[in-house]
Amino acid sequence: MGEVIVITSGKGGVGKTTTTANLGVGLALHNKKVVLIDADIGLRNLDVVMGLENRIVYDLVAVVEGHCRTKQALIRDKRYENLYLLPAAQTRDKNAVSPEQMRKLCAELKEDYDYILVDCPAGIEQGFRNAIAGADQAIIVTTPEVSAVRDADRIIGLLEAEELKARLLINRLRPDMVKRGDMMDIDDIVEILAIELIGVIPDDEKIIVSTNRGEPVAANANNSLSGQAYINVAKRILGESVAFLDLYQNQSFFSRLKKLIGFGS
Amino acid sequence: MNLRALLKALTGKQDSKEVAKERLRLVLVHDRASVAPEFLDKIKEEIVCVISKYMEIDEAQTVINMHHAEGTAILEANLAIKNIRRNLR
Numbered sequence: 001m002g003e004v005i006v007i008t009s010g011k012g013g014v015g016k017t018t019t020t021a022n023l024g025v026g027l028a029l030h031n032k033k034v035v036l037i038d039a040d041i042g043l044r045n046l047d048v049v050m051g052l053e054n055r056i057v058y059d060l061v062a063v064v065e066g067h068c069r070t071k072q073a074l075i076r077d078k079r080y081e082n083l084y085l086l087p088a089a090q091t092r093d094k095n096a097v098s099p100e101q102m103r104k105l106c107a108e109l110k111e112d113y114d115y116i117l118v119d120c121p122a123g124i125e126q127g128f129r130n131a132i133a134g135a136d137q138a139i140i141v142t143t144p145e146v147s148a149v150r151d152a153d154r155i156i157g158l159l160e161a162e163e164l165k166a167r168l169l170i171n172r173l174r175p176d177m178v179k180r181g182d183m184m185d186i187d188d189i190v191e192i193l194a195i196e197l198i199g200v201i202p203d204d205e206k207i208i209v210s211t212n213r214g215e216p217v218a219a220n221a222n223n224s225l226s227g228q229a230y231i232n233v234a235k236r237i238l239g240e241s242v243a244f245l246d247l248y249q250n251q252s253f254f255s256r257l258k259k260l261i262g263f264g265s
Numbered sequence: 266m267n268l269r270a271l272l273k274a275l276t277g278k279q280d281s282k283e284v285a286k287e288r289l290r291l292v293l294v295h296d297r298a299s300v301a302p303e304f305l306d307k308i309k310e311e312i313v314c315v316i317s318k319y320m321e322i323d324e325a326q327t328v329i330n331m332h333h334a335e336g337t338a339i340l341e342a343n344l345a346i347k348n349i350r351r352n353l354r
Binding site for chain 2: 145154178181183184185
């Protein structure tokens, strides 16, 4: 019996889709059967982040409306053993699917797959309601910014009301900015939100490069700190206890120089 | 004290991360209270209950709300007293 995890945030643009793609790859690399569902109907994105946009035939709405069988709509990612994508419909709106239909779909997929990751749309309306409907637990993505943390707090409240277990993923942390006192640190955010932390992903140019190519960074985790961090989150989902990466170790020459002349902390 | 800390001390400027934390704390107090409308009602009910042991309160004229002032969140309760009980001591 599989587990459904919704990736949500409230605020848009904090990295839900990138996170969904990378955790999917990370779990598939650990020999789990994984389905990624793009629940952002009308604003399909997970397909391009995964590099699977040219292979779409059916979509989520076609499945719930019964135009095809679920298996027909799943796109297998040939680069990994057991990774599938169920894309969102591009031409419909969020009301094309109901929470009841999502619950049913998730229950069906749980029979055959180990993990079903649902990429939730931004906001707290119908699309959010649909995305969390079939979920067993949630990962809340935030960035170290006032607006993103505020929205995460709101989402935590809504998930608590649904009695969904939620863990926090802090994305785009910039250790250099934290050090000079211009960015909230991990502890600050965890203290304010009072929620369990599942991972911290450093801000990394390689994320943009990998999205350009449609190859999630977790696929070549040795090449990037962000890829490693995502693999660690995947391991924590699997129940392993993995130490958090020391994001402050890789100091640039410039920051060492600044420290030397007494201008760094 | 390094140069950065010294500069900050001299200019009296706070780290922007501290400003962010303070602003967040305040805004979340407000958000959490206003998201659950029954929250303030419940507080009102219980305050009236406690005060009623000593005074007769006009519940219809009792108002409770939350607002910000000078960097803190303030819970304001205005209770209209109808009568104070005589047999208090």
